[in-house]
Amino acid sequence: MTKVVQTIAELKAFVRDTKQAGNTIGLVPTMGALHEGHLTLAAQARNENDVVVMSVFVNPKQFGPNEDFDTYPRDLEGDTKLAASVGVDVVFAPSTEEMYPTDGGITIRAGRAAEILCGASRPGHFDGVLQVVAKLFHLVEPTRAYFGQKDAQQVALIETMVRDYNFPLEICTVPIVREADGLAKSSRNVYLTAEERQQAVGLYNGLKFAKEAILSGKPMGIAMMAARDQIARETGGEIDYFECLSYPDLKSIDGQTTDVLLAGAVYIGKTRLIDNMIFNLKENN
Amino acid sequence: MTKVVQTIAELKAFVRDTKQAGNTIGLVPTMGALHEGHLTLAAQARNENDVVVMSVFVNPKQFGPNEDFDTYPRDLEGDTKLAASVGVDVVFAPSTEEMYPTDGGITIRAGRAAEILCGASRPGHFDGVLQVVAKLFHLVEPTRAYFGQKDAQQVALIETMVRDYNFPLEICTVPIVREADGLAKSSRNVYLTAEERQQAVGLYNGLKFAKEAILSGKPMGIAMMAARDQIARETGGEIDYFECLSYPDLKSIDGQTTDVLLAGAVYIGKTRLIDNMIFNLKENN
Numbered sequence: 005m006t007k008v009v010q011t012i013a014e015l016k017a018f019v020r021d022t023k024q025a026g027n028t029i030g031l032v033p034t035m036g037a038l039h040e041g042h043l044t045l046a047a048q049a050r051n052e053n054d055v056v057v058m059s060v061f062v063n064p065k066q067f068g069p070n071e072d073f074d075t076y077p078r079d080l081e082g083d084t085k086l087a088a089s090v091g092v093d094v095v096f097a098p099s100t101e102e103m104y105p106t107d108g109g110i111t112i113r114a115g116r117a118a119e120i121l122c123g124a125s126r127p128g129h130f131d132g133v134l135q136v137v138a139k140l141f142h143l144v145e146p147t148r149a150y151f152g153q154k155d156a157q158q159v160a161l162i163e164t165m166v167r168d169y170n171f172p173l174e175i176c177t178v179p180i181v182r183e184a185d186g187l188a189k190s191s192r193n194v195y196l197t198a199e200e201r202q203q204a205v206g207l208y209n210g211l212k213f214a215k216e217a218i219l220s221g222k223p224m225g226i227a228m229m230a231a232r233d234q235i236a237r238e239t240g241g242e243i244d245y246f247e248c249l250s251y252p253d254l255k256s257i258d259g260q261t262t263d264v265l266l267a268g269a270v271y272i273g274k275t276r277l278i279d280n281m282i283f284n285l286k287e288n289n
Numbered sequence: 290m291t292k293v294v295q296t297i298a299e300l301k302a303f304v305r306d307t308k309q310a311g312n313t314i315g316l317v318p319t320m321g322a323l324h325e326g327h328l329t330l331a332a333q334a335r336n337e338n339d340v341v342v343m344s345v346f347v348n349p350k351q352f353g354p355n356e357d358f359d360t361y362p363r364d365l366e367g368d369t370k371l372a373a374s375v376g377v378d379v380v381f382a383p384s385t386e387e388m389y390p391t392d393g394g395i396t397i398r399a400g401r402a403a404e405i406l407c408g409a410s411r412p413g414h415f416d417g418v419l420q421v422v423a424k425l426f427h428l429v430e431p432t433r434a435y436f437g438q439k440d441a442q443q444v445a446l447i448e449t450m451v452r453d454y455n456f457p458l459e460i461c462t463v464p465i466v467r468e469a470d471g472l473a474k475s476s477r478n479v480y481l482t483a484e485e486r487q488q489a490v491g492l493y494n495g496l497k498f499a500k501e502a503i504l505s506g507k508p509m510g511i512a513m514m515a516a517r518d519q520i521a522r523e524t525g526g527e528i529d530y531f532e533c534l535s536y537p538d539l540k541s542i543d544g545q546t547t548d549v550l551l552a553g554a555v556y557i558g559k560t561r562l563i564d565n566m567i568f569n570l571k572e573n574n
Contacts, residue, residue, distance in 0.1 A: 012455070016457075024311075026309075106452060106453055106538075107453065108400070108402060108446075108449030108450075108452070108453050108537070108538050109399075109400030109401040109402055109449075110397065110398065110399055110400050110402075110419065110446070110449055110450050110453055110454070111397070111398045111400060112395065112396070112397055112398075113395065113396045113397075113398055114394075114395055115393070115394030115395050115396060116394045117393060117394055117395075134395065135454075138454055139454055139455045142454060142455040142456050142457055143455045143457075145457060161393075161395070164393030164394075164395055165393075165395050167391060167393070168391055168392065168393050168395060169395070169420075169423055169424055169427060170297070170424045170427040170428045171427050172301075172427055172428075172430060252393070253391075253393050
């Protein structure tokens with residue numbers, strides 16, 4: 005039986021009782037409008053914890069002034085049914101006033117790693133993400149929190165915050181779910197025409213090509229340039245970014261780098277698609 | 290028996306065991322060089338919690354480039370003896386490398402309320418304070434954390450951070466300890482000549498005068514101007530600031546304000562002294 009909790013007081017009472025009983029808590033933060041990706045996160049949380057809390061909160065702080073905060077889909081009843089179907093215990097769905105009743109002017113700045121990749125076109129977005137995630141971590145006190153690797157930059161920044169600020173919890177990343185041909189699943193794939201859908205897989209193919217070239221020892225610059233050309237050719241789209249950076253710090257790769265994020269964003273027609281791969285540079289050595 | 294812990298791994302193991310046993314934790318954050326004020330905090334923590342952790346860490350992030358980080362007094366052995374005398378269970382004394390091994394570029398900005406009062410002459414100071422306090426809160430997971438009211442702006446900012454970011458703990462403020470004539474105790478009082486020591490109490494007298502005038506219904510502007518004149522006359526010093534602001538938000542007072550901070554800083558000779566009072570505007574109504 006999934007319980008919907010809308011106040012912080014009720015949530016904190018639930019968390020206190022759960023902790024006192026010695027139970028672990030898995031947190032799945034969402035903005036609602038649940039799709040297969042969210043349910044995959046919740047199912048993994050269900051497997052690994054005694055209690056699963058899913059937050060459903062459209063966070064105004066992570067939307068820019070010209071973004072779609074007002075029109076973002078909201079369907080708490082539908083979301084609760086989906087959450088129940090994967091065994092979520094509590095849906096925490098606070099109002100904006102409940103989450104942000106006061107503002108003393110203290111902010112979290114995501115910094116350099118938020119100004120690149122997807123952040124380049126969304127100034128302030130990741131500051132707002134880190135703010136709400138920090139609040140949710142303090143409210144739910146989870147043992148583990150679940151995020152999709154699809155939003156790799158978001159996960160990298162959250163992992164960095166947890167590491168550098170010593171949050172007492174574990175970040176669990178759930179791999180990208182793909183279509184049969186490799187295209188990353190996305191709510192936005194429905195916007196693609198039949199032809200664009202065929203082309204779209206070119207982003208995945210380019211990432212795969214670059215990863216294999218890099219692991220086989222090709223110089224990074226040459227591998228990336230060849231892969232970028234392949235993506236442009238196969239998708240027929242406009243590349244927003246295509247980069248290989250250290251993970252989770254998102255810095256240029258040097259001799260010390262082990263884990264890397266290979267990430268791309270492409271406009272195919274009017275639809276912007278993102279995809280990525282995270283791997284260890286030494287994994288085949 | 291007071292235990293000195295220097296690594297995060299050992300601290301976290303202690304915290305985990307303490308929590309699992311259902312015990313409460315009181316945290317007393319310090320930069321060492323313990324004096325009577327710190328011991329008063331620790332004694333109150335001892336009264337109110339099962340376990341008391343005192344951190345002793347000279348935090349480089351809260352010192353400006355021209356401040357005294359390198360020469361700040363360090364005496365872990367002496368501090369540990371003093372901590373033991375008031376029943377502290379664990380002294381957590383990490384190295385700088387243990388506290389800041391990585392820097393992914395995510396910062397906390399204390400904002401507007403850090404740019405006034407003592408913050409006006411120490412840009413970035415309170416950002417560094419909030420960073421280390423957030424880390425300590427995540428590492429120690431205290432039930433209660435103890436701060437002296439003497440540093441009222443610091444307490445106000447920490448209370449604001451705890452409130453706005455939903456940290457799961459209680460901030461306990463310990464009143465200012467005063468000499469017989471009312472002068473706030475401070476390590477810096479020893480710098481005063483005999484004559485300056487006599488004059489120094491003028492800051493306390495001015496705060497008391499302003500508080501009584503405000504509570505008796507005098508217009509704020511008139512009360513503050515008269516008190517400022519009195520402080521200048523009695524101390525013979527140079528007033529750095531003398532202000533009455535809402536507490537803990539540190540904004541201008543308006544019709545909604547209930548709790549206020551009355552705070553002053555005065556240079557008496559070369560010595561900068563601070564003092565303050567926090568009270569409810571309606572307390573005599």
